[in-house]
Amino acid sequence: MLSKVIAQANIDHAEKWFERADKIVIVTHVSPDGDAIGSSLGLCHFLESQEKTVNVIVPNAFPDFLRWMPGAKDIIRYDKYAEFAGKLLNEADVICCLDFNALSRIDAMADAVAQSPARKMMIDHHLHPESFCRIIISHPEISSTSELVFRLICRLGYFEDITKEGAECIYTGMMTDTGGFTYNSNNREIYFIISELLSKGIDKDEIYRKVYNTYSEGRLRLMGYVLYDKMQVFPQFNSALIWLTKEEQRKFQYIKGDTEGFVNIPLSIKNIIFSVFLREDTEKNMIKISLRSVGTFPCNKVAAEFFNGGGHLNASGGEFYGTMEEAIELFKQALVKYEELLLAKK
Ligand code: 5GP
Ligand code: MN
Structure with missing residues (x-):
């Protein structure tokens, strides 16, 4: 019942x-x-x-x-x-x-x-x-x-x-x-x-x-590229970042949905509890942000405070109008601001 x-x-x-x-x-x-x-x-x-x-x-x-x-x-x-x-x-x-x-x-x-x-x-x-x-x-x-x-x-x-x-x-x-x-x-x-x-x-x-299990070959190759070249791990903050430009998405024949789930992958690294994915949108002139966390770390707070967004405790999103470099900089600021929560023992 x-x-x-x-x-x-x-x-x-x-x-x-x-x-x-x-x-x-x-x-x-x-x-x-x-x-x-x-x-x-x-x-x-x-x-x-x-x-x-x-x-x-x-x-x-x-x-x-x-x-x-x-x-x-x-x-x-x-x-x-x-x-x-x-x-x-x-x-x-x-x-x-x-x-x-x-x-x-x-x-x-x-x-x-x-x-x-x-x-x-x-x-x-x-x-x-x-x-x-x-x-x-x-x-x-x-x-x-x-x-x-x-x-x-x-x-x-x-x-x-x-x-x-x-x-x-x-x-x-x-x-x-x-x-x-x-x-x-x-x-x-x-x-x-x-x-x-x-x-x-x-x-x-x-x-x-x-x-x-019905993705394109391009998605898998894009995933390989992202993990090899475009993932930065910040062990001192238990966090990871991945990012993709429009140009890179074009190179892999990106179609909508191809990067679905990418943001979760860094969470499979031991001790990583916070993962962020920055993607230059192919339709609008902005950077789409996806945030994921494990446990009690509130990624929706980071989304609201830094990326004009919101969502759930463990899965949230936002938008950023500016360059990729600025978005990455903002992410790093968020790590510093949330250091205590990121390092909190469970
Ligand atoms: P995703 O990373 O899959 O795009 O989004 C994860 C969750 O974050 C969504 O289910 C939604 O709750 C929230 N979210 C995504 N994008 C935005 C946004 O631009 N603004 C707000 N407020 N929430 C968002
Ligand atoms: Mn839902």
Whole structure:
């Protein structure tokens, strides 16, 4: 049995909204990851089973390794079809905001969502939700938004209506936001949920292969290059840094998603508890920062303080407008400032 994570008042409120709604739009954050797409499609499949008209809109492209997901081909990109997407947002009865806590996380879509007369509901697991939604289902203690979607559907009393396709999407989000159940994954209820998803006929081993073992040759060679040439270890701070320029990404035929997971690799070095990846964005003129930590080191604080970002304790991100040299310098300043926490004995 699952404990009742989501407050009953939120369940009742969501039930009313879904009952009355005909057109529902689901939106998720910029550069959507497995949990963003998984939770969105998981909820989409469920609402479709309730005869709703549902559209999933994302701000921009998502990685190739998520394209196999049932329903992924119908996802609408706001950066390509702003007018059509804007119309859907404006005409929606309900907009579900999944896997993000602030309008700034949906980039150019923010105005269209903010200005739509639709009722808005947030389902998310990031700290400090902003108040742009009437219903806020926000649970940072839960490791994925996809898990929250599963919990919501069950609490509404519709476990039976979860299809194999919906279960595949939910599983994918739970798997990717926990690094294949290697972090934030000690809650035993996760495994109860997986068991329930397996009862829908999903093949979890195949999902793992589709997500993690379908990369391009270029990605592997890029990874080799990064680890050999572009990783700096700071043993005196228990930290590591990797960085990549646009030029280097071009050389390895970079496509979106190719550097996914790179930031985690330095954490496999003994004693390294903090890893940062600086990547010159190929779309926008900025450096995208990914931060990861092990244990109690708060990389979201570093992200907020130094890189205009935020996120979870152990996985966060940010943006930097300036040169790579300046970003590296900032990273080094962060190490000095956080030295005590970086060296704290567990
Ligand atoms: P990733 O490194 O995979 O891009 O991001 C890891 C996590 O950091 C995301 O799940 C999200 O919570 C957070 N994050 C990433 N980029 C940003 C950003 O630019 N701003 C904020 N506030 N959070 C971010
Ligand atoms: Mn997530």
